[in-house]
């Protein structure tokens with residue numbers, strides 16, 4: 001499932017490929033994927049639009065358009081945003097295809113069809129429910145101390161809550177907690193200041209390293225060029241049930257917290 005590092009990698013790949021390009025044609029193969037404001041036809045509204053910028057917010061890819069509107073893509077479980085040159089075989093599972101004026105095409109493919117591509121108006125606030133960006137200047141240890149204060153929810157569940165911190169999912173929550181040596185079930189508000197400082201440093205470090213390695217290719221994730229990432233090869237705990245912890249040697253366990261599988265080490269996460 002694409003999280004912050006994967007979406008960041010996709011966005012960085014899309015930027016040189018689509019910014020400045022005009023959308024010449026829109027094909028929608030699965031209607032429920034394409035969402036537009038009331039009384040606006042998704043395909044017709046996009047035709048003739050120019051991509052002016054591509055950014056990321058949490059796990060969303062945000063393409064800015066010349067009209068001031070934006071195209072906000074949620075990849076959910078298995079969504080892919082891939083730019084293809086003419087003549088390349090169409091990406092399997094493509095639901096929306098945007099043809100560009102240089103002949104290339106931007107595909108939104110999604111095998112499980114949970115993803116959405118949403119057209120939002122310039123004045124529309126679509127991200128009001130999203131919390132702080134963990135790689136922004138505002139995400140300081142002190143900010144995290146304030147956010148965790150009084151919370152009784154398990155720290156793992158807190159990290160997954162997009163209304164608090166935007167962009168962290170199951171992979172990077174598990175990895176950050178391992179790096180910070182924190183037990184995932186521990187109530188968020190019960191963490192002491194040294195542990196919170198370790199957690200803050202671990203979140204920033206894990207996300208930055210994952211971006212450097214172009215994300216984790218687990219399930220269907222590929223970047224905007226259709227290439228796999230590399231961080232899945234250096235994961236410490238995620239998906240590593242029964243394998244030895246690289247820090248203490250004890251076998252990694254999997255428990256369920258807030259309905260999500262959580263991989264961690266009973267030996268060194270206290």
Ligand SMILES: [Zn+2]
Nearest residue numbers: 245248265268
């Ligand atoms: Zn360990």
